[in-house]
Amino acid sequence: MNIRRHPIGAVLSALVIAFLWLPLVVVFIGSFDTNSLLTSWTGATGHWYSQAVNDPNVRAGFETTLVIAVLSSLLSLAIALTGALWWRRAPGRARLIYDGLVYSRIVVPEVVFASALFFLFLKLHFTLGLPAIVIGHAVLNSAYATLILQARLIGLDPALEEAAADLGATPWRAFRRVTLIALMPAIIAAGLLAFTFSLDDVVTSYFLQGTSQSPLPIVLLGMIRFRITPEINAVGVFVMLLTVALLSLAVTVLSTAGRLGRSSRRSRLVSLYER
Amino acid sequence: MSSTTTAITLDAVSKSFGELVAVRELDLDVRRGEFFSIIGPSGCGKTTTLRMVAGFEDPTSGTILVGGRDVTRIRPYHRSVNTVFQSYALFPHLDVWENVAFGLREARRPRAEIATRVQEAIKLVQLEGREHSRPSQLSGGQQQRVALARAIVNRPDVLLLDEPLGALDLKLRAELQTQLKDLHRAVGITFCYVTHDQGEAFSMSDRVAVMNAGVLEQVGAPEEVYRRPQTGFVADFVGASNRLRGRILAADGEGRYRASIDGVGERRVSGAGGLAQGAAVVVVVRPEDLELSVTPAEPGGIAATVVDVAFLGAQRTVRLESPAVGALVASTSGGARSVERGSAVGVTFRDEHSWAVPVAV
Numbered sequence: 001m002n003i004r005r006h007p008i009g010a011v012l013s014a015l016v017i018a019f020l021w022l023p024l025v026v027v028f029i030g031s032f033d034t035n036s037l038l039t040s041w042t043g044a045t046g047h048w049y050s051q052a053v054n055d056p057n058v059r060a061g062f063e064t065t066l067v068i069a070v071l072s073s074l075l076s077l078a079i080a081l082t083g084a085l086w087w088r089r090a091p092g093r094a095r096l097i098y099d100g101l102v103y104s105r106i107v108v109p110e111v112v113f114a115s116a117l118f119f120l121f122l123k124l125h126f127t128l129g130l131p132a133i134v135i136g137h138a139v140l141n142s143a144y145a146t147l148i149l150q151a152r153l154i155g156l157d158p159a160l161e162e163a164a165a166d167l168g169a170t171p172w173r174a175f176r177r178v179t180l181i182a183l184m185p186a187i188i189a190a191g192l193l194a195f196t197f198s199l200d201d202v203v204t205s206y207f208l209q210g211t212s213q214s215p216l217p218i219v220l221l222g223m224i225r226f227r228i229t230p231e232i233n234a235v236g237v238f239v240m241l242l243t244v245a246l247l248s249l250a251v252t253v254l255s256t257a258g259r260l261g262r263s264s265r266r267s268r269l270v271s272l273y274e275r
Numbered sequence: 276m277s278s279t280t281t282a283i284t285l286d287a288v289s290k291s292f293g294e295l296v297a298v299r300e301l302d303l304d305v306r307r308g309e310f311f312s313i314i315g316p317s318g319c320g321k322t323t324t325l326r327m328v329a330g331f332e333d334p335t336s337g338t339i340l341v342g343g344r345d346v347t348r349i350r351p352y353h354r355s356v357n358t359v360f361q362s363y364a365l366f367p368h369l370d371v372w373e374n375v376a377f378g379l380r381e382a383r384r385p386r387a388e389i390a391t392r393v394q395e396a397i398k399l400v401q402l403e404g405r406e407h408s409r410p411s412q413l414s415g416g417q418q419q420r421v422a423l424a425r426a427i428v429n430r431p432d433v434l435l436l437d438e439p440l441g442a443l444d445l446k447l448r449a450e451l452q453t454q455l456k457d458l459h460r461a462v463g464i465t466f467c468y469v470t471h472d473q474g475e476a477f478s479m480s481d482r483v484a485v486m487n488a489g490v491l492e493q494v495g496a497p498e499e500v501y502r503r504p505q506t507g508f509v510a511d512f513v514g515a516s517n518r519l520r521g522r523i524l525a526a527d528g529e530g531r532y533r534a535s536i537d538g539v540g541e542r543r544v545s546g547a548g549g550l551a552q553g554a555a556v557v558v559v560v561r562p563e564d565l566e567l568s569v570t571p572a573e574p575g576g577i578a579a580t581v582v583d584v585a586f587l588g589a590q591r592t593v594r595l596e597s598p599a600v601g602a603l604v605a606s607t608s609g610g611a612r613s614v615e616r617g618s619a620v621g622v623t624f625r626d627e628h629s630w631a632v633p634v635a636v
Contacts, residue, residue: 160366
């Protein structure tokens with residue numbers, strides 16, 4: 001008997017899927033519950049959504065989160081793009097060291113980096129708050145952005161830039177007319193990824209926020225400590241949808257990027273129809 | 276040579292990559308308007324030489340002139356030279372028209388001029404109707420022609436071609452060779468062509484340069500390089516050859532010698548200039564110049580046994596083994612009395628078909 005067809009396999013798969021996704025379903029259902037203590041289902045309402053939208057605490061948290069996410073993803077991109085472009089032409093040993101620095105930002109636990117930054121900023125008398133959080137997020141998220149840009153750069157034929165130079169383009173013109181355009185899908189994807197990661201960050205923000213307005217995830221954490229209400233569920237659903245939307249946008253852009261150069265816009269459309 | 280007749284001049288050009296010397300003390304003149312090829316095995320420095328002319332590599336020492344102007348320290352985007360890359364390097368995000376227009380746009384030519392010149396170039400390479408295709412929608416041969424149009428539309432002093440047919444299949448290559456030759460005649464630009472395929476270079480070029488291990492071995496018309504190779508390497512590289520070891524007995528004037536050939540005896544031979552008496556030489560005989568006879572006892576003949584006969588259409592290649600001189604290759608135009616595997620034959624060649632080159636040191 002094929003193990004993939006065995007009933008036990010099917011049951012196990014269902015259990016694992018339930019384990020992974022049930023919490024989200026519970027949050028989703030809870031966000032519509034009229035029972036403010038969430039002890040039992042007493043009927044559906046959209047009240048909690050309007051309460052969440054009108055909650056000044058939630059609003060301020062969300063605005064702070066957005067500002068941090070925009071600024072830190074731009075900073076991440078700047079770091080990742082300049083770094084990856086240098087890395088492309090760097091000598092072998094330097095490349096290895098650079099790769100090590102990138103991977104360490106991904107592998108080392110975030111709490112280590114967050115506390116290290118916390119002590120560093122204290123030493124430098126750099127006021128904790130929004131700018132500190134932006135820098136903190138960029139330190140970590142630029143590593144992911146770098147990986148995406150590197151992957152794209154590896155596939156970029158160096159002869160393309162030589163061809164541009166051969167045809168009279170100065171290095172800056174060649175960069176703008178060839179390299180940057182070829183990299184654009186990866187830049188968009190890397191930016192979106194950094195944005196999403198910044199959106200739901202708790203650890204780094206918590207260490208570096210000081211006395212300033214907390215970003216949304218920390219606001220939620222504070223609300224839970226006080227009391228669990230369907231309003232939190234509503235905010236959770238909202239953030240969930242936003243994150244999923246951004247991530248799928250990043251994935252779409254990246255997968256189209258993989259085909260760029262091998263298929264034109266028109267044939268891409270055709271292949272979409274054929275699917 | 277004066278600048279009015281010379282398109283490219285290389286003066287003692289060397290290029291090292293760390294320990295590795297890619298090109299050593301290269302002196303070379305490419306004449307204005309000619310189809311010039313540089314051939315050699317991979318790693319011989321031919322592509323490095325081309326890249327130095329284009330400006331992608333700086334020579335370690337020496338001077339490069341294009342059209343009489345010293346361009347040694349000039350960046351590629353300021354050189355009146357265009358390149359057809361081995362990978363074509365077409366811009367994937369631009370269509371055929373925009374690829375061809377790239378150089379003219381960078382030169383900030385007026386819009387109307389760009390339109391006419393691009394259209395002309397596209398017509399020249401027979402890609403009318405494909406102006407708005409992306410490179411990825413074109414076949415290999417079509418992409419190759421876009422790369423050509425993109426380069427010649429700028430009317431450079433010199434067009435550099437780096438194995439432009441390398442990625443294409445045999446039939447297409449032969450077709451494009453003819454087209455390239457016609458194109459060269461039509462535009463009158465100096466072509467400098469790099470390839471490892473001597474047959475390709477011979478069929479298209481006015482002159483060829485043979486390089487080996489970073490050193491220029493010989494420059495000349497294809498026929499001259501084939502018939503009168505100056506070194507053993509050239510003799511070997513530009514086509515199948517039989518190599519007989521021997522020694523110079525006496526020089527009989529310019530390029531005429533008496534030589535003792537091992538296993539053959541004393542013969543009159545032609546050869547590279549300046550071979551001294553007693554010099555060890557290799558006597559080269561082309562396969563088509565070996566004559567086979569079924570009577571092994573012929574005077575002056577080399578006794579040999581047929582190892583294999585390969586039928587190649589118009590002619591056959593006969594592999595032979597001789598106790599006196601070793602392995603031989605002959606090609607015969609498949610006459611009535613064809614030889615068979617295992618038969619004993621006598622091999623002869625005429626004095627004027629033998630060519631002595633110095634043994635490489």
